Amino acid sequence: MDYASKCIAVLPLPSLSKCVTASASVTQLLSVRPLRSKPFRVTNAERSLKKGLTAHALEDLRHKVITVFRRTVLVLVLEEDGTEIDSEDFFQTVPENSVLMVLDKGEKWTPLSLNTERSTLSTSPECDQDRTDVATLYGAYSVSYEVRCYAAKKLLKEALRWTVFSMQATGHILLGSSCYIEHLLKQDYYCFLILAYYIKKRYLGKTII
Structure with a gap:
C-alpha cells in the first residue's frame, strides 16, 4: 500500500x-456494450404451442412473446420447475435453449407429466380388452404414441394367413385334378381309337388312317 x-x-x-x-x-x-441475444423455446400453459425466440433482455423477450403468442404477457417462468423470471439479472443467468412458459391471467404452471389422455373403449362385448389409447408426453421434446387393438389385428392376420393357405392348397388340388383328368381323357381317346380300329378291321376289313 x-x-x-x-x-x-x-x-x-x-x-x-x-x-x-x-x-x-x-x-x-x-x-454500454450491447448484450448478446440468447435463443429460447417458449411454450404456452397447455404446452400445445412452442416457438423458438431470441432475446437479449427480459423486456425484449416479453415484446416478442406478445407479438408471437398474441397475448398480454403476465408471467414468464421456467417450464421445468415453474421458477418465475421477474428480473433482468435472473434472466441473464438463464441458460441458452431453455424452455420458458408464458402464463396469462388465470393460468398456472403444471409440472412436466402426462398432459393429455384420451381413451376410446370398444363397444363390442367380445373385445373388452381392446382399446385405443392416445397420450402425449411432454419433456424436452414431445413424444406421441398410439396403442391399437392388437387382439383384433392378430385375429385378422391369422384369418388372412389361413385364407392364403387354403387358396394355395385348393390351387394345388385343382392343378393335380386337371392333370389326372387330362390323363384319363387321353387314355379313353386311345382306347376309343383301338376299339374303332378293331371294329373296322373285323367287320369292314379296312383300317383307320
Whole structure:
C-alpha cells in the first residue's frame, strides 16, 4: 500500500489525470456494450404451442412473446420447475435453449407429466380388452404414441394367413385334378381309337388312317 502511494505521488498530476480518464472511459464502454441475444423455446400453459425466440433482455423477450403468442404477457417462468423470471439479472443467468412458459391471467404452471389422455373403449362385448389409447408426453421434446387393438389385428392376420393357405392348397388340388383328368381323357381317346380300329378291321376289313 505504501509502495502504491509512493508511485502515485511520483506520477505527475497530468499523467495521473489521463490514467483516471482512460480507466473511466473503458468502464463506460464495457457497461454500454450491447448484450448478446440468447435463443429460447417458449411454450404456452397447455404446452400445445412452442416457438423458438431470441432475446437479449427480459423486456425484449416479453415484446416478442406478445407479438408471437398474441397475448398480454403476465408471467414468464421456467417450464421445468415453474421458477418465475421477474428480473433482468435472473434472466441473464438463464441458460441458452431453455424452455420458458408464458402464463396469462388465470393460468398456472403444471409440472412436466402426462398432459393429455384420451381413451376410446370398444363397444363390442367380445373385445373388452381392446382399446385405443392416445397420450402425449411432454419433456424436452414431445413424444406421441398410439396403442391399437392388437387382439383384433392378430385375429385378422391369422384369418388372412389361413385364407392364403387354403387358396394355395385348393390351387394345388385343382392343378393335380386337371392333370389326372387330362390323363384319363387321353387314355379313353386311345382306347376309343383301338376299339374303332378293331371294329373296322373285323367287320369292314379296312383300317383307320
